[in-house]
Amino acid sequence: MTTPDKIVLTFNEVRVFPHATPQSLGLSDKVKLAAYSKEHFELTQTQKKRRLKKELGECLEEQIPALTIRLKHKDKDVEHLRVKKTTKLKRIVETYRHQKTIDSTVPIELCFDGVKLNPELTLEETEIEDGDLVFVAFENPT
Numbered sequence: 077m078t079t080p081d082k083i084v085l086t087f088n089e090v091r092v093f094p095h096a097t098p099q100s101l102g103l104s105d106k107v108k109l110a111a112y113s114k115e116h117f118e119l120t121q122t123q124k125k126r127r128l129k130k131e132l133g134e135c136l137e138e139q140i141p142a143l144t145i146r147l148k149h150k151d152k153d154v155e156h157l158r159v160k161k162t163t164k165l166k167r168i169v170e171t172y173r174h175q176k177t178i179d180s181t182v183p184i185e186l187c188f189d190g191v192k193l194n195p196e197l198t199l200e201e202t203e204i205e206d207g208d209l210v211f212v213a214f215e216n217p218t
Contacts, residue, residue: 084114149176162200184212
């Protein structure tokens, strides 16, 4: 048998708590409330949240173009970094510096197709495309 504490009342898919009155919710006397088991309500809410997150994520991806670049320093492993096209190259340098724990006093340069890149440029202002390899140049302190 289902007990009252295992029932969830909703109006327009929004939970209505038992202590609320139709008047306190601004409802007329001809409104229909839906009753669900607590398990069913929680499941539908979880599915709704997932759907909204997915839709929001797709919207954000459409609004902010991003790409993956590969960063390589001499004989080191290649690092993959996902960044927005509006990201300045100096921010990429800062991220690489942090990931590799390189001292802030060590100058780091990014090079693409043999050309040193201006750190004030954004990715979209360069010829770098998704998946391109960017070389990281710095001297290891002795």
